[in-house]
Amino acid sequence: MADMFEITFEKMVSGGDCMGRLPDGRALFVPFVLPGETVRVAVVDEKKRYARGWPVEVLSPSPERIAPRCIHFGECGGCQYQHLDYESQLRLKEALLRDQFQRIANLENPPIQPMVPAPNPWNYRNHVQFHLSQAGELGFVHADGEHLLVIEECHLPQTGINTLWPQLDFGAESGVYRLGVRQNSFEDIMLILEGDDPQAPEFSEDIPVSAVYTPPEARLTVLAGDDHQVFTLLGRHFQVSARSFFQVNTPMAEKMITYLLENISMTQYMQAVELYAGVGAFSAFIAPRVGHLTAIENSGSACHDFAVNLDEFDNVSLYEAEAEAALPALDIPVDLLLMDPPRAGLTPAVHDVLAELLPGQIAYISCDPATLARDVKRILQRGYHLQSVTPFDLFPHTAHVESVTLMSRV
Structure with a gap:
């Protein structure tokens, strides 16, 4: 039986939890709770310096608390902030980003810009991933991180996805454990x-969709339709294959691209490099504005799409390689470095190469404030000036914070 306490909570922390203190002084982290609320909490995981808990009953709710839209909020691991109105979510994420820069990068007054809001905070995702239960039911990972929550509704995917997924029928013996559903700019x-299993399962469709089967370490099988889709960003078409990453919030991806084009200095004499280039969503808009663009990407699928998407440019080179391997081989002065690394941020090897290259400008797109602040601290030690950190709300109602950080040589 878990220990129960009545705790008054102090502040929100990154990742979506709220922090209070146990009677012995240890920090207690609990999801779905707001600062100032007194909550009956069950302690579910105890460590030497801190503990994690689960809210059992909110005894005195915050005046900021609102009713969540989704029936699964409070159990589902997908959303953390549906109990806050959207304006409050924006302020919270901005404050949490600033806190990370103050604590991790040791910057007293970091140049955090106002959060750029999403034009529509609901039904914005063009791609959603479901996990399947043993009975073939669709669900998401529970907020406890330990089991599957079978769901009846979700308010984050685009309307076409939400219309389709409840109609899907997977038997108990389908062999499918995860399902991605992606809607392109033309509602396909x-x-x-x-x-x-390397062998594709039986598949029949009563609705016009493309479908692929992607076993790990094996070739993709097309079950219906095409093996790729087409997305549009700022009027430009992009091929995106089933295994390629693409931003899940298309309108916000357009806002980030526009921001970069308006805030980066580019000339026809510049050498630009993009690390973690993906299918070329940023490169396609930078290439026409610079002398030469070198793109580095380790996904074969994304490289295939990149080559299609930027085929018209003669001033673009693409290397299919890890950033750590390709960067040291570049024998060029780098005027502009654009990078969109995974959540773990930059590896020590990439930092070491950056210390040699010393690009004139750096634009760092991040989806994790903690690893961003850590990386920025190290880059600034190389003689860079931190111009701005602009957060973009690509993931309303969740604790994720995307941002664009601009740095230049002093």
Whole structure:
């Protein structure tokens, strides 16, 4: 039986939890709770310096608390902030980003800009991933991180996805453990089935969709339609294959591209490099404005799409390689470095190469404030000036914070 306490909570922390203190002084982190609320909490995980808990009953709710839209909020691991109105979410994320820069990068007054809001905070995702239960039901990971929550509704995917997924029928023996559903800019939908068996499962469709089966370490099988989709950003078309990453919030991706084009200095004499280039969503808009663009990407699928998407440019080179391997081989002065690394941020090897290259400008797109602040601290030690950190709300109602950080040589 878990220990129960009545705790008054102090502040929100990154990741979506709220922090209070146990009677012995240890920090207690609990989801779905707001600062100032007194909550009956069950302690579910105890460490030497801190503990994690689960809210049992909110005894005195915050005046900021609102009713969540989704029936699964409070159990589902997808959303953390549906109990806050959207304006409050924006202020909170901005404050949490500033806190990370103050604590991790040791910057007393970091140049954090106002959060750029999403034009529509609901039904914005063009791609959603479901996990399947043993009975073939669709769900998301529970907020406890330990089991599957079978769901009846979700208010984050685009309307076409939400219309389709409740109609899908997977039997208990389908062999599929994860399902991606992606809707492109023309409202065409693709199903991305994942399973361990190299042999594709039986598949029949009563609705016009593309479908692929992608076992790990094996070739993709097209079950219906095409193996790729087409997305539009600022009027430009991009091929995106089933295994390629693409930003899930298309209108916000357009806002980030526009921001970069308006805030980066580019000339026809410049050498630009993009690390973690993906399918070329940023490169396609930078290439026409610089002398030469070198792109580095380790995903074969994304490189294939990049080559299609930027085929018209003669001033673009693409290397299919890890950033750590390709960067040292570049024998060029780098005027502009654009990078959009995974959540873990930059590896020590990439930092070491940056210390040699010393690009004139750096634009760092991040989805994790903590690793961003850590990386920025190290880059600033190389003689860079931190111009601005601008957060973009690509993921309303969740604790994720995307941002664009601009740095230049002093």
